[in-house]
Amino acid sequence: MTPLLRLLATSVLTAALLPACAAPKKTDAPQRPPLSQRADVQNWVADTAQRNNLDAQWLQAQLAQARFLPQVPRLMTPAPKTTSTAPDWASYRNRFIEPIRIRAGVQFWNEHADTLARAEATYGVPASIIVGIIGVETIYGRHMGNLRVLDTLSTLAFDFPQAHPRAAQRQAYFQGELAQFLSTAWAQGSDPTLPLGSYAGAAGLGQFMPTSQEKWAVDFDGDGQIDLFNSAADAIGSVAHYFQAHGWISGLPVVYLPAFDPEKLDLATLLVPDILPSFTPEQMSALGAHPEEGMGHPGLLALIELKNGRNPPSYVVGTQNFYTITRYNWSSYYALAVYELGEAVAAARQGTSSVPIQPRTP
Template sequence: MKILKFIVLSLCLSVASICSADYSEKPQVADFIDLMVDKHQFKREQIVEWLTAAEYQTSIVKAMSRPAEKVKPWHEYRKLFVSDLRIKRGVEFWQEHEASLNRAYEKYGVDPAIIVSILGVETNYGRNTGSYRVVDALSTLAFDYYHSIEKRESRKKFFTIQLENLFLLAREQKKDPLILKGSYAGAMGWGQFMPDSYRDYAVDFDDDGLTDIWENPTDAIGSVANFLSKKGQWKKDQPVATRAHIKENLNTDGLNKMRKPKKTIADMEEQGFIPAQNYAKDSLAFSMMLSGKYGDEYWLGLNNFYAIGRYNPRIKYAMAVYQLSLMIGEQRCEVIETCDSSK
């Protein structure tokens, strides 16, 4: 199966013209066009025009095939995001947008350090919001990559839904979908929201009549907080994660996946995971293992760690956000000469 996948992928990369025919003419796209016309009352010629303009991107296929979360061990992945420069910029961003971050904390209960950290990990505080046309990314993934290479129906459906929401978002925001830019996966703006998340969770946090996370950091702050509060079920002033020690000969299989916490700290201790910090025994948690530079690291993730995981379900991503938030909070405390890093 892996050999077949490699052969098909190689063909698509080397013979781009085969994989990049007019999307509006592809058989697998006909149902999508009908959906946009029948369900959402778009004009057929408008959808056809947009899909005709969409272009297959080989670099998107390459990027999706080797995401950093999969190919890099934790200690290398961490260095991509938890750096002195990103910490410094995070403190500066916090100082500049302190009023908006405090307001988001009061309204949604989400720690400012986490909001700042997510914006830092996602786009380096708005410096890298993506250079791909979103319509190209989503068309490539929905109608080429996941359709013809991996045969993963759930992923094909996901990106088809995102393309549907992109066109709806463009109509609602009165924007041309052909000029919207984002990541190779189709995520947009300071907070890298997928189109459906943009429509569901982005907010007009400065009350200027526009919901703009492309260029408005205030809206981005409120939108990230709203997402974590509603989709992530973030719990105000509650812990995120803690290091853990394990008993000898403990079975550590399957500890590299994000899971919703369902077992209590007391249950985890009985299994052999001893938290480094003293949390309430009835707190729900799940165990995880990361490849550190000097050996495996064991952690317990609590509800708020899982909340970060609703943003991106990779353990490495959520841990990078968490650890960056701690470093930003600590350095900010030094700047303002107080150690209450949650405000």
């Protein structure tokens, strides 16, 4: 659980323990009507039952058990941008490339070395990347979330914060995730009130959303079922399969470092595609960002900008494999942290220290 969720959970518990005679705090917030009384929910139930061949009464019964989580919309609402919240790569990196996570990563890798090697051989994804993902997501299963997935997904599906700049799109997304979550429970005959996950509805060691689990999770331990909570093998294989399906190229580097030519540098053009690889090494070099060790790179590249708070931004050059990591989480900071954590754990297993990437500033 994140510190914020832990604080919220403590606050809820404290409020629940107040004496019954305590005067309730006045609030102007409208009461949320039961889902069964909402026309939008009933329309969703009818449509989902028809589309997914589910029993509408069963869907109603599951949603009747869903609890609205007021903290979830707050966590999904973007914070106002201030100087103190400006993106800072160094601060972000330090959250993940740190001793506790590295030691846990070494233990996880040692315990599952054969499975990681098999996943790498099967899907072409390095063990270090798989270890990096599971480490960043849950510290190897230590923090998988303690909110009921049914509650988080129903809250986001029907009460997504309208202050969000893409509220309609995101609400539609979570309605699809809720439909898949309940469809999977129906097909498996499982209780949808039991799984726990994050405030966004992701669950398991690798924090898969329901549609990702349906499409890319695999039974990698061969026991006849997929268990992303208790089977490290299933989690490892599923992460590797996800990356293979999203364009991972075996043997391709993840990043290069750029050398800048101030006279040629055209950052405006280089940054238009964002993290999508769009330039050949020759094109990038002609625009003033020379990928030092990547001139022989066989594919396209992207110049990745990393904000540094009040300091000037710095840059790395991302390959298709860097872009593939962002398919797991649309963030260049996330992708670089996953890569660096995996490298740090690999080095620690060998009794050495990895050399941190030093993004370049023009």
